[in-house]
Each structure stands twice: as structure tokens, then as C-alpha cells.
Amino acid sequence: MNKIIKYVFYDIIRNKIILAYTLFLLLLSFGLFNLGGSPDKAILSLLNLVLLTVPLISIVFATTHFYNSYEFMELLVAQPINRKKIFMSEYLGVASSLSGAFIVGAGIPMLLFGAGVTGLNLLLTGVFITFIFVAMAFLASVITRDKAKGIGIALLLWFYFALIYDGIVLFILYSFSDYPLENATLALTALNPIDLGRIIVLLNLDVSALMGYTGALYKSLLGNLWGIGLAFGLLLLWVMLPLFSSRRIFSKRDL
């Protein structure tokens, strides 16, 4: 299994795209940290971009990579290796190389400009988001054999989580504004990893004071160490869910 991970990892590293991704993140972070006065402000701007671009790049890259290495996987399946192992090493190879790129691209500027705990939260969130969206990409790719369809599904997933979901929730909140919605909002944000990640970072910045009663509720739940653990636990759940379901499909279906 380690051999396969290593192979996939080096294969991706050789790829120019991952280098470009790292450079893009590096440039972006350096730019933002130099522009905004305080590191907090830069993190706020970085957060927006991270929550938009990281899922998009992860999901598109992982989907195309999966289809491109189909032949390699077929070759491996012919060997006496467990299918689950093949799938998992493929997944870990892609996810770790992408999150490695993210850590280098966003982490080095943060370290240099002294972003502190908030920066660490953002970094962790970014890594989790990468793992989640690579898992979703794999789910999209095992559902269908057709490459175009697979990428379409992946893009739709991204579109749903990054955009449509927030719209739907805002609409729900607006329609039911006569009811106490604090706990409902809490539950609804947990159903979207991107929202969850955003809130983890925001609660640790001083803008959290703007969030009034709901913010206080969130803060009492997620503000302490245990709560942060819970939030990251939820994100971990978000990794497991698509990953294990796609692994199941992969190991059972006819290649």
C-alpha cells in the first residue's frame, strides 16, 4: 500500500498543475498579507478565497486524476492486491499531495507573518476541506465511467456546497424568521463542510462580536477546545462519509 501511495504521490508531484497550485496560493497569501495591515484582516480575506478555490481545485483535479489513472488502476487490480487498498492508496496519494501544496502555499506566508492560532485553524480547515472534496471527487468518479459526466457531477457538488447551499439556507431562515432559529442554523451549518470551516475560523477572529446571540451560542459550543474538537470531528465525518461510500462502490462494481 505504501508503495502505491508513494507512486501516486510522486506521479502528482511531477505534474505541473500541483506546482502551479502551490505557487498560486503562495502569491495570493503573500499578496494579502502585504496588503492588509493586520494578519487578522489578511486571514479574513484569505478565508474567502480558500473556501472558494481550495474545494474547486481539489474536486476538479482529483476527478480528472482518477479518470486519467484508470488504466493504472486496472493494471493494479489484475495483481493480487485488495481493491480497497488500491482505492485508499490512490485517495491518500491525491489528498496528501494537494493538502501538502496547500500547507506550503498558505502555511509559509502565515508562519512568516505570524498569524497565530487563527492561522492554524485556517490551515487545518483547508486541509480538511481538501480531504473532503477529494473524497467527493472520488465518489463522483466511481458513480460513472464517463469522464465528462464525472467531472460534471464533481462541479455540481462544488457548486452546491460553495454556493447553492448557502442560498437555500438563507431562504429557509428568511421564510421561518418568526421562529427561533439558532439551533436550526447550527444544525444546518454542520451539514455543509465549507460553512463549518468558515465558522470555525470566524469565531476565533474578533468579528465574532458582530454575531450577536447566535454567535454567542456558537461560541459557547465551539469556542473552547472541546468545541473545536467537535467541529473538526464533524469535518472528519465529512471525510469518512463520501470516502467509505465510494470505496464500497469501487470494490463492488465492475471496472
Add this chain to the structure above:
Amino acid sequence: MKNLSKNIFLIVSTSVLLLWANVAFGSTLKVCKTCTYTSVKQAVKKARPGDTVLLQGGVYQEHGIVIDKPLTVLGQNKPVLDGNYKGQIITVIADNVTIEGLTLKNIATSYRQDDAAIRVVERSNIRILNNTILNTYFGIYLQNSDNCVIKGNVVSGKDVTGLNESALGNAIHLWYCNNADISNNKVTGHRDGIYLEFVEDSEIKNNISQNNLRYGLHFMFSDGNVYTHNIFRKNGAGVAVMYTHNIRMEHNTFEGNWGAAAYGLLLKEITNSVIKSNTFRRNTTGIYMESSSRLDIQKNEFDKNGWAIRLLSSCIDDTFKLNNFTGNSFDVSTNGNSSMNHFENNYWDKYSGYDLNKDRVGDVPYRPVSLYSMLVEKVPPSVMFMRSFMVDLLDNIEKVLPSFIPENLIDEQPMMRKISYDNDRKIAQVVR
């Protein structure tokens, strides 16, 4: 207003002259460890009206001093009156008393009597100057006393974090006092920094009020007062003013009032007033306005606040003119859909219009209320979607095709560049 200041001037100058006359003709009673009088109480008892009680440096363990005749109590070389948590230190029950240069400390929390370091009861022309008051329940407490001067005092309580509001008193507390002059004081660590109730025609100037548990400044039913060049900083809930008309607030600084229920300036039922050339920086809400009408809000600086202005729809006929709005999360938010207030010639950093005829006024009107800020006002939990991409998208769509945001809440002539008040500021510095 002119008449008022003239009157104040007359009164103050007369009282100063009178006092001076008293000092000139009265005798001086010295208090120190080796003098004839070893305690303030003895000296006050022996003194005749118009005398001066002169305290030399040292620590005096005294409480319950009652000043019942026109005296000047003067401290030399920083004498300390230690109340030892046994009760009120000085109570004034005579007119024309001056208390100057003392250090008063240690008064216990007393829920029943509201003990203060200096209390003035139903008297006038009292001057409380350059005293230092440390670790007390109430600091300076005036009730039913007109024409008083409270100047240059430092009133400092304790570290208020984690304390209960009822366990703390106010630093400077005035109740039914007209023509007061409160200036150059520094108040910290109390419930309210400056508390005024039924105080009219007074001037509050050059004070610094910070780190108080509740409000830096709190007044109610106090008409015709002037507040200038004060600094209100890092108070638990900012500044709250209620049920008052005809006030002027100029050149004040409201900053760092940051927290879930903090305001730079909370206005409730304030009418016919002027709020001019103030600075609001890093407050959760710069100005919160409720049922306040006919206000003239001009030349203020709103910088890095959560909400610069929260204007409830119960406010009418307010004018916002020549203000700078920079770096605020929300510029203006409101809860209704029509607004009867007037915005003109403000600078908004979020404005993206153009100026073809180069007259420094944007050709396209600006709508300071965003769709999302309205949504937050209507459904508070939706604030959790702050900085979501969808929210930015909705705001931009609404900006292009306005349909939900209030039709009349609009700045027809936004400024293209940040307005510079340097001339004003320079004058302010000179005045200071």
C-alpha cells in the same frame, strides 16, 4: 446657547470672586500629625465660615466628615484620606465649598446608602478640583446641587472584569443638578463613568472615561447639555443616552467598545440634537438609533466598526451629512423598508460610482443599506453566513437591481474622496 454660556460665565466668575474673597479674609487651619489639629474632623468643627482647612501630606484614617459651612478644604503634598471601608468620607451640606487636591480611598460596596467618596446634598456652588479617588463604591455623588464644578479629578475603581453591575457604583454621579461643569476628569473601573439624570444646561468637556463595566457616559432626561472633546474608550457597553433633547456632542471619540452588546453611542429618544465631528472607531455598533428624530449628524468619522449606523425605522427627520464611512462591516442597517431620513454628501469607501464632471461628487447615488444587512436585521441567525460567497453575490445583484432595500434610504450625492477635516481637527487641538 450664547445666553446660557454667558450665564454660566457670570455665575462661575461671581462664585470664584466670592470664594477668593472668603479665602482672603478667612483664616487658615492647618492639619497635620504635629499641628494643633490632627484630624480633618476637628479642624472642620473649629473652622468658621470662609476659612481654609489645609491638609499637609500624610495618611488620615477618617470617614464621616461633614462639611456644614462654606469652607475650602485644601490638600498640600498629596494628603490621603483613608475611609477604611467604614462609610462615606466627605459629605457636603453647605454652599460654596471647595475640595481640592485630596486623595480619598477605600469605600465598601453599600447597597443601602450608596456610599461615595464625596457626596454633596442639596447645595450649590460646590467645587471639587484635582482630587484622586481610588477604590470606592461611588466616586463623586451630587444630588440636587446646582452650579457645581467637577474638574481635574481622577476616579479609579477596580478591575471590572467578571464583576456584577450591582456591585459597582458610578464614578461621577449627578442627580437633579443644573449648570454643572464636568471637565478634565479621568474615570475608570466603575459601573458608569459619568452618570447624569435630570441634569440640565451643563458642560461636559475633556473627560476620559474608559474600562467601565457598563457605560462610559450615561444620561437621561438631561436637556441642553454640551459634550465636547471627551474620550469614551473600551467601556463594557459604550455610551448610552436616553430621553433627552437639545444636546450637542462634538469632537468626542468613541472607540474600542467591542462586544456582543456594546455600542459606540446608543441613542434612545434623543431629539433636536447635534452630533458633530466625532470619531467612532472599532465599535461593534457605531451609533444605534431608536426613536430619535431631528438629529443633525455631521462630519463624523466612522472607521472599522461592525455596524457604522443602525437606524431603526422609528427614527425620522435625521440628517447625515459629510461623514466618512471607512472599513465598516456594514455601513447602515435598518429594520423597516421605508426610511424618512436624509443622507447627503457622505464618503462611503464601498462606493463604486464615477464622477464625469469632476465636481468630486459621484454621479450615481449610493445605497448604504445592503440586502444582507437587512436580512441580518430581520433574521439574526443569518449573521452566521457572514463572508459567505453567496452573500456577496446577493449583495452585488441587489446593488445592480435594487428591489428589497429601502427606496428612500439613499445618498444622492456621495463624495468621491474621503473628506478631510484637518482644519477642524487643528482648531480642536488648539482649543484643547
